[in-house]
Amino acid sequence: MSTTTSNGRDNRSTSELIRDLSDQSTRLIHEEMALARAEMTQKGAQAGFGIGLFGGAGILSLYALGALIAAGILLLSTAMKAWLAAVIVAGGLLIVAGTAGLVGKARLARAAPPVPEATIETTKQDVETVRSSLRKGRHEHV
Numbered sequence: 001m002s003t004t005t006s007n008g009r010d011n012r013s014t015s016e017l018i019r020d021l022s023d024q025s026t027r028l029i030h031e032e033m034a035l036a037r038a039e040m041t042q043k044g045a046q047a048g049f050g051i052g053l054f055g056g057a058g059i060l061s062l063y064a065l066g067a068l069i070a071a072g073i074l075l076l077s078t079a080m081k082a083w084l085a086a087v088i089v090a091g092g093l094l095i096v097a098g099t100a101g102l103v104g105k106a107r108l109a110r111a112a113p114p115v116p117e118a119t120i121e122t123t124k125q126d127v128e129t130v131r132s133s134l135r136k137g138r139h140e141h142v
Contacts, residue, residue, distance in 0.1 A: 035118070059135045072085075072089050
């Protein structure tokens with residue numbers, strides 16, 4: 001409810017302007033929170049689906065890996081005793097597992113926490129818009 005005169009000045013009282021500022025600030029905060037919720041819900045749904053597929057692939061990979069390990073032990077057992085072939089394959093697997101664990105730990109340390117990036121950016125823009133409007137308003141009344 002803007003009441004402006006022909007010279008472009010607003011005729012509302014200070015209390016009306018403060019009330020409008022409060023109402024608009026509250027509405028802006030609620031809209032930003034809704035945007036953050038929507039963004040995090042979308043990211044969560046995508047992550048959940050991806051985790052499910054990743055888990056299924058992991059289980060199938062474990063079965064395939066077991067079959068390959070058994071084949072490797074059987075192949076080596078043609079050249080040496082079966083127990084020695086099994087120990088050699090197990091040692092190789094431990095080396096691979098240790099390397100993968102260390103690489104995985106390093107990757108997790110570098111991972112950024114999941115945050116609503118778009119919401120943070122629009123909030124920064126909103127704050128900057130309010131600041132520039134306040135600065136502009138101060139200079140017009142001087």
